[in-house]
Amino acid sequence: MMTGTLEKTKKKRFSYCLWPAIILLTGCSPGSGLHRMQSYDPHEYRLGVDDEVRVMTFGQDQFTSDFRVDSAGKIAFPIAGELQASGLTTAELAEELSQSLQKAQMLRSPHIVVEVTAYRLVSVLGEVAKPGQYPYQPGMTMLTAVAAAGGFTYRAVENKAYVARQENDETATGFLRPQDYVKPGDVIKVYERHF
Secondary structure (H helix, E strand, O other), X not given: OHHHHXXXXXXXXXXXXXXXXXXXXXXXXXXXXXOEOOOOOHHHOOOOOOOEEEEEEOOOHHHOEEEEOOOOOEEEEOOOEEEEOOOOOHHHHHHHHHXXXXXXXXXXXXXXXXXXXXXXXXXXXXXXXXXXXXXXXXXXEHHHHHHHOOOEOOOEEEEEEEEEEEEOOEEEEEEXXXXXXXXXXOEEEEEXXXX
């Protein structure tokens, strides 16, 4: 009878001793000092350097063409010259182009549509099968970015990943969960498990 009580006491003491170790190990887990990255809405896509766009001016084929946003964030549009594209939505860029053509007295009321034909790349590094850069796809999540990179390795931490993101000419860092949306230009690093 005495032995059963002694065994229970030993087990209880042992479980109390484990809690500090578990708490310490949790604090050492990869990315524990990072905050969750602010959510990104893929429907609010804003153009950036290296995006490729198609400008379509209805009824005016000479003003319909493909452009790449250069390192200064601009596109060189015929007649209108260089226009700032970085930071604008496709609708805002279409409005800028329309106003430029009216101002140059080339067209009275042009009807312009802008669509993205090639997005910036997303970098996926760390514990994935094929680290590298992959084309962004609308609605891409951390999990689909990892899938593009061949999936997780057996050593990967699968429930969150480090991300570095350009926000208003500054680099923000944090972590993403598998269901969080990725932003074009993101650099994602999948952590390695310690044990």
